[in-house]
Amino acid sequence: MNFINSFQSEWLKKKRSLASWLVVAGAAFTPSIILMSRIKNAGKLSALYASNDFWLKLWNQTWESMAVFLLPFGIILAAGLIAQIEYKNNTWKQLHTTPQGFATIFFAKFLVLLIMLVEVFVLFNVGMYLSAVIPSMLFANLPYPTAPIPYAYFLKANINFFLDCLPILALQYLLSLQFKNFLVPIGTGFAIWFLGVGMLSWNYSYLLPYLHGTIDFLISSGQFGNRKIPPLNLQLLAVIYFVLFTVASYILYVTKKEKG
C-alpha cells in the first residue's frame, strides 16, 4: 500500500512536464511521418496494400528509426527529465523528508519510467496500426489490407525491443540521479550511443547495452549483413545489464551523502 501511494505521488509529478509530452511525441513521430507519406503517395500504394507481407513491411518501416535511435534518445531524455523535475523545483529535500523509505522513493520513481516506456510501446503500436488504416479510410484505391496481422510475431518482437531498452533505462536513471546538471546524463547517454553506432561492425558490439535494439532490428529485418551474429541471447544479456545497473544505481542513491 505504501508503495502504491508513493507511485501515485510520483506519477502526479510528471503532469504537464516535458517528460509526459515526450512519451506522446516520441511514440507518434514515426507513425505520423509514415501516415503523411502514405497520404501524399496514396496513388502509388495499391500494390503494397494488396501484398501478403503488408504488415511485416510496415513493421520494418516503422521500427527502423524507432529501434535504432528514437527509443534510445527518448529514454535518455525521459530519464533525465524525470530526475530534473526534482532538481529544477528544488524538491529533493522535500521528497526525502516525507515518511518513505529510500527504496520506496527509488523504485516508485523508476516504475514511473518503466510505465512511461510501456506507454510509448502501446502508443507506438496503435500509431503504427493507424498509419496503415487511415489511408484505407481516406482513399478508395487502398482497401483495408487483406494480409492477416501477425500478432504473435509483433508481440514477441515488442517484448524483445522492450527488454533491449531496459539497460539504457537503468543506466540513464543512475546518471540522472547522480548529476544535478541535466547535460551530464544526456551528454553521456548520447556519447555512449554514438560510440556504439561507430562500433557496430565490431564482432563484440552486442556487448554495448545501447546497441541491443539496433542489432535486434538489423537481425530480424535481415539487414545484419555479414556481421557475426551475437553468440548470446541479446534479451538475456539486456536483463543482466538491467539488473546490474539497477543495483548499482540503488546503492549509489542510498549512499549519497547529501539528499537535498
Next chain:
Amino acid sequence: MHCIETINLTHNFSASEAALKCVNLQVRESTIYGFLGPNGAGKTTTLKLILGLLKKQHGEIFVFGKPFEKHRVETLRHIGSMIESPSIYGQLTAFENLRILQKVYRCPKQRIQEVLELVGLAQTNRKKASQFSLGMKQRLSIAMTLLHNPSLLILDEPTNGLDPNGILEIRELLQSLNQQHGITILISSHLLPEIEKLVTHVGIINRGNLLFQGTLPELISKRQQNSFMIFETNDAARASHIIGEFGLIPRIEAGNIATPILEKEVVAAINQKLVQHDIEVYQISRVESDLEKIFFDVISE
C-alpha cells in the same frame, strides 16, 4: 521531554573545516525554539542533519526521544519541514502540489482545502505554482508542512522574501499552531528582531558552535547584565576616582565613565559629589542593550 535533542553533533564538509562542533541542541515539547545565527553559522546544516538530509558523521540525534536514524520513516510521519527556499513543483497548481503529499501521508483529501484556506491560497484555482509570488510560494510551502497535522515543525528561514505583512501573518499562524494545537516549532533565522516576538526559547549558533541556549527571559536577563550608565564630564580621570569612592568600579570609555546600572538616589549622590568637586557634568544616561546587540555580543564572544 525534549522533542529534539542532539548530543555532540559534529559535521565536516571538508577535513579542514568543521561546519558543526559538538552541538547539543535541546528543543522542549510544545515550545517555539528560535535557532539564530548569521548566514553560514551552521543552522541549515543542523536542521538537515536532524531531518536526515545529510549523512550523520559524529554525535547523536534524538527526535521524540528516539534515535532518528533507526526510526526515520516513523519519525518523519510526525514532522513538517521546510528547508531553505520553497520546494514546490512549478508546473502544478497549489492543490496538485498538496495532492502529491496527501498521497504519501495518506491523510484525508479534504485536508488539502483546509490548509489552503489556512494559508490564504484557496482561491488560486488553476494557477500554476511557478506563477506564484515568492510570498505565495512560501505560504504554499507552509501549507505543505501542515497538511498531515504534524506535531513538530522545522522551518528554515520561513519568512525569507516576505513583506512585513506576510511576516506578521506567518508569525500569527505559527503562534496559533503552537498555542492551540501544542505543535513544537523549531524555526531558524538570521534576524533576531524577526522572531523575538514569536519564540519561547532561543539557541544562538555561530561558526558551528552553539553559543547560547535557553529561554527568552534568560536571554533578556542577559540584556540587563549588558546595560550600563554613562557619565559625561569635563574630567574623566578625576570623576572616575570620585565615583570609585561609592564602591563602584567605573571604566573610562571614549572619554566618558561607564558604570553598572545604578539606583536613582545613587545617581543623584554621585552627581552632587562631582559638582561639589568642581567637575562639570554634561550628561548622565542609561544605555540598554537591545536583543540584537546581545545577539551580536554572543556571536562575537
